[in-house]
Amino acid sequence: MSELRWHPLLGEWVATATDRQERTFLPPxxxxxxxxxxxxxxxxxxxxxxxxxxxFENRFPSLKSDPPAPAxxxxxxxxxxxxxxxxxxxxxxxxxxxxxxxxxxxQIYKLTQVWTDRFRELGALPFxxxxxxxxxKGEAIGVTLHHPHGQIYAYPFVPPRVARELAxxxxxxxxTGRCLVCDIVAEEKRDGRRVVAENESFVAYVPFFARYPYExxxxxxxxxQALTDMGDEELRGLAEILKAVLAAFDRLFDLSFPYMMVxxxxxxxxxxxxxxxxxxxxxxxLRTATKLKYLAGSETGAGMFINDTLAEEKAAELRGKVxxxxxxxxxxxx
Amino acid sequence: xxxxxxxxxxxxxxxHKRRTTxxxxxxLIYYTFGDERPAARGSExxxxxxxxxxxxxxxxxxxx
Numbered sequence: 001m002s003e004l005r006w007h008p009l010l011g012e013w014v015a016t017a018t019d020r021q022e023r024t025f026l027p028p029x030x031x032x033x034x035x036x037x038x039x040x041x042x043x044x045x046x047x048x049x050x051x052x053x054x055x056f057e058n059r060f061p062s063l064k065s066d067p068p069a070p071a072x073x074x075x076x077x078x079x080x081x082x083x084x085x086x087x088x089x090x091x092x093x094x095x096x097x098x099x100x101x102x103x104x105x106x107q108i109y110k111l112t113q114v115w116t117d118r119f120r121e122l123g124a125l126p127f128x129x130x131x132x133x134x135x136x137k138g139e140a141i142g143v144t145l146h147h148p149h150g151q152i153y154a155y156p157f158v159p160p161r162v163a164r165e166l167a168x169x170x171x172x173x174x175x176t177g178r179c180l181v182c183d184i185v186a187e188e189k190r191d192g193r194r195v196v197a198e199n200e201s202f203v204a205y206v207p208f209f210a211r212y213p214y215e216x217x218x219x220x221x222x223x224x225q226a227l228t229d230m231g232d233e234e235l236r237g238l239a240e241i242l243k244a245v246l247a248a249f250d251r252l253f254d255l256s257f258p259y260m261m262v263x264x265x266x267x268x269x270x271x272x273x274x275x276x277x278x279x280x281x282x283x284x285x286l287r288t289a290t291k292l293k294y295l296a297g298s299e300t301g302a303g304m305f306i307n308d309t310l311a312e313e314k315a316a317e318l319r320g321k322v323x324x325x326x327x328x329x330x331x332x333x334x
Numbered sequence: 335x336x337x338x339x340x341x342x343x344x345x346x347x348x349x350h351k352r353r354t355t356x357x358x359x360x361x362l363i364y365y366t367f368g369d370e371r372p373a374a375r376g377s378e379x380x381x382x383x384x385x386x387x388x389x390x391x392x393x394x395x396x397x398x
Contacts, residue, residue: 045362047354052367057360113349114365 002063002083003070004156012160015083016071017062033059034089034147035096046091052107053114054091055152061087063153065127084127086154090114096147099256100135101246103148105325109239115263116227116235122154123268130155130162130267138258140285140292150261158267165264166276173275181277185219194315197244197322201230201237204245206315211305213287213314214252216245219279225266226278240325245282248321253289260284 004013031042036049046054063085074080092100092111100108115133122131135150136143158166172180188194188205196204196216204218218241224230230238249257260283266273287293287308298304352364 045356047356047362048364050366051364053365054362055365056356056362059358059360110349110365110367113367117349117351117365 001071002061002067003072004081004083006074006079008077010160013081013157015062017060017083018071032096032145032147034091034145034149036094045089046094049094051091051094052110053093055088055114055118056091058087058089058151063087063155065125084156086122086125086128086152088118088122088152088154090118090133090150090152092148092150098148099137099246099250100148100150100242101250101257103243105239105243105327108242109236112227112235112238112242116230118152119227119265119268122152125154127156128154129269130158131265132159132162133263133265135259135261137261138256138285140258141260143258158269162264162267166267166273169276179223179275179277181219181279182223185221193312196248196315196318197241199237199240201234202241204241206311206318208311210311210314211299211307212283212285212293213307213309214249214282214284214318215311216282216284216318217279218242218245218282219277224278225273225276227263227265229278242280243325244322245318247323248318249282249284251321252317253286255289258285 002017004015007014033044035044036046037044045056063083065086067082067084070080070082072080093103093107119131122128132153132155169180185203189203194206194208196206198204202218202220204216206215207217249259262281264279264281266276285292298306348367348369350366354362356362
């Protein structure tokens with residue numbers, strides 16, 4: 001069952017997806033449902049091994065393209081609607097033990113092309129207003145399957161976090177005539193202390209306003225709103241900077257670094273969002289090699305994050321772990 | 335299973351896309367990259383638009 005229930009206090013939708021309670025949870029490596037099916041072996045989600053990247057509809061989706069009627073009747077105070085949307089799983093590689101950080105930059109470049117294709121295809125669906133590309137990595141984040149993968153949620157509305165960014169961006173543009181993220185990028189480059197890596201097309205930085213100790217934003221240096229606005233060189237640049245940041249994360253504590261990675265792009269609802277600016281945000285939960293930054297009362301109940309660290313210091317740590325990205329260098333090689 | 339093969343051309347290189355339908359009705363898309371399109375199962379319309387060869391993996395050291 002998949003439905004959307006209105007949260008009147010926050011003015012947003014909450015998805016109820018009861019099928020997800022029974023989804024696969026940390027299976028052993030020899031029983032990975034995301035690995036290619038072995039000859040004579042238990043059937044997995046992926047019948048074949050011959051692919052670079054595979055995308056399929058999530059077996060346990062939060063949203064469905066053809067959802068059933070809601071389990072409850074809505075009221076004027078509590079509207080309910082079917083949970084219509086699309087949930088996809090993106091397999092980064094057939095290799096179970098790999099990670100995006102350890103893949104060669106060529107594979108990440110392929111991924112940027114797949115992301116672009118999915119954004120274009122899902123965004124064209126009439127019931128989709130926002131295509132959200134993301135990755136949850138690591139048990140610390142709550143990942144249930146270790147095979148390297150990301151996800152795509154195609155929402156029937158603009159999700160709250162993005163809606164807030166859009167409102168802030170629109171207000172800034174109205175007040176100044178300039179793009180908010182363009183101004184942020186310019187300030188971060190001018191200051192320099194929080195820049196982690198950069199190339200011709202992108203800059204990665206721990207933002208001045210970081211909420212997580214090792215939060216990193218990756219923004220395009222050219223003002224654009226989505227992957228579909230990028231040329232080939234920009235997709236290559238994106239792959240390079242992602243490789244650089246992800247590998248630096250792993251070198252920080254010499255472990256496979258957990259994180260949430262989210263792509264913030266323009267909505268696909270047909271509206272005009274020229275004032276908005278494509279960027280990627282990383283939220284790593286680790287604040288040291290062994291300690292997590294938890295979302296406790298202030299963060300969750302009041303919405304005010306408390307960062308125990310200084311962005312400038314964390315950026316310097318990460319910057320010290322960045323190495324040049326080599327095309328043709330093969331897989332890790334972090 | 336119903337397969338669709340499509341090859342996208344463009345300045346980003348040659349991406350091949352093959353859509354299939356799983357037993358429970360969900361779709362699964364295989365993306366492969368390179369000069370040759372993957373063999374598809376069964377008969378299907380070839381909607382591929384071949385384009386320039388995919389860029390070889392250039393040994394090029396970049397800033398990042």
